[in-house]
Amino acid sequence: MSQIHVSTTVNGDAVEFLCEPDETLLTVLRDRLGLTGSKEGCGSGDCGACSITIDGRLVCSCLALGAEAQGCEIATIEGMAEGENLHPLQSKFLEHAALQCGICTPGFLVAAKALLEKNPDPSETEIRYWLAGNLCRCTGYDKIIRAVMDTAEEMKAAKS
Amino acid sequence: MRYEAPETIDAAVTLLAGEKGVARVLAGGTDLIIQMSGDMIEPDLIVDIKRIPLLKQISEEDGGFRIGAAVSGAELGEHAGVCALWPGVVEGVELIGSTQVQGRATLVGNLCNASPAADSVPALVAANAVARVIGPKASRDVPVSEIATGPGKTSLAAGEFVESVFLPARPDRSSDAYLRFIPRTEMDIAVVGAGVSLTLDENDVCTDARVSLGAVAARVLLVEEAAKALIGNKIDDKTLDNLAAAASAAATPINDKRGTVEFRTKVSGVLAKRAATIAADRAKGKK
Ligand SMILES: Cc1cc2nc3c(=O)[nH]c(=O)nc-3n(C[C@H](O)[C@H](O)[C@H](O)COP(=O)(O)OP(=O)(O)OC[C@H]3O[C@@H](n4cnc5c(N)ncnc54)[C@H](O)[C@@H]3O)c2cc1C
């Protein structure tokens, strides 16, 4: 197979890579660009551990091809903190102990961030539905949901 | 395998028609990429249609809406016009997968993947939606019910693909609804799905209806007997019982781990009834 040359933007930086035509974007991020924050839980769109945004839209990177990234704006978990400063969601996940093994955490954070950008004041039900495509084997979800609700409160308070 | 992302419909047609091996359209990829990574199919060419501007559009046409083949579920759900005119179609699409899957999955991909349990298809069939098929020969308009011919099989000829789906205009006091049964609340494949589209007159008598069932036959069923149970009647308990009986009678499901024949047959009637009730309530709210 001849490789495809792709120019894209990842977390605000211009990035170029070569990939096989059938290689997923998740594989490209992890194995070619060294961005191993996005995890492969299932490789079939069921677990959300590979969540990223493409042009602002939350997607599973295991369900996109590297080639499809041409000209797109990609955002991954690696772009969430600003240097040493954690994103409020990251701080709240720590505060609420919303993780144990942590393999699902990058996906939950990326997905929750996309939710709060679209809906800064979600109800608990809205949060649970939005995150239904993110699976966690450890926490039992409640702490994750509470961390997201608490972040929304705090971000609202910070704005007003 | 080659990956191509043409920017015009003509270029896509040329690529698809010119491929001697197995060619596949790539829309959201939420079925195709899984089929490829599971080695269920090994295409020689995939044609990504998301770079064709026309296919990314939802446009108003003759009082209805034309939905391009590359429009994602998330984009469709954000379109106020389609949500108001065809809420049942939108709710069918929005049941597909998670938020992440919605960011990619398309209505047309759901149709062309030809799963008997595809969630948007019963609502499209109830809506009498029309697919525009493009290919090396003249383009043709085909009722959506004629696209899937069996599990994973379509009536599309080599080199053909669906450019868009047209949802027609509707009279006042018309609406639709789609419901599915799954054992959990999210992220599962329909055990049974039911779509109902109807029109009421000023006395709440049903003047027009289409009823469809998913996951209870090799392809989505249009159940004319069930529509007949609604037309000419008010949507009351007696009418709904007749509708349920007709829907259950039309179901020819299989036994599998998701549900037995008996269960699916019964649930076909129950869901048809509930979907008709929702569609009627929605129709009453429209002028
Ligand atoms: C985690 C997960 C959950 C899911 N849940 C559901 C669910 O609840 N309900 C449900 O119905 N589905 C579900 N699906 C299946 C899938 O998401 C849908 O069928 C989706 O609508 C497919 O659309 P797509 O754009 O991703 O299609 P693609 O994967 O791009 O294409 C699907 C098939 O259709 C063909 N195709 C696509 N576009 C065209 C076109 N314009 N012309 C001709 N052929 C075309 C492709 O070649 C391919 O064979 C789920 C999938 C995943 C991964």
Ligand code: FES
């Ligand atoms: S790895 Fe992508 S959804 Fe599980």
Ligand code: FES
């Ligand atoms: S913390 Fe282990 S899977 Fe979620």
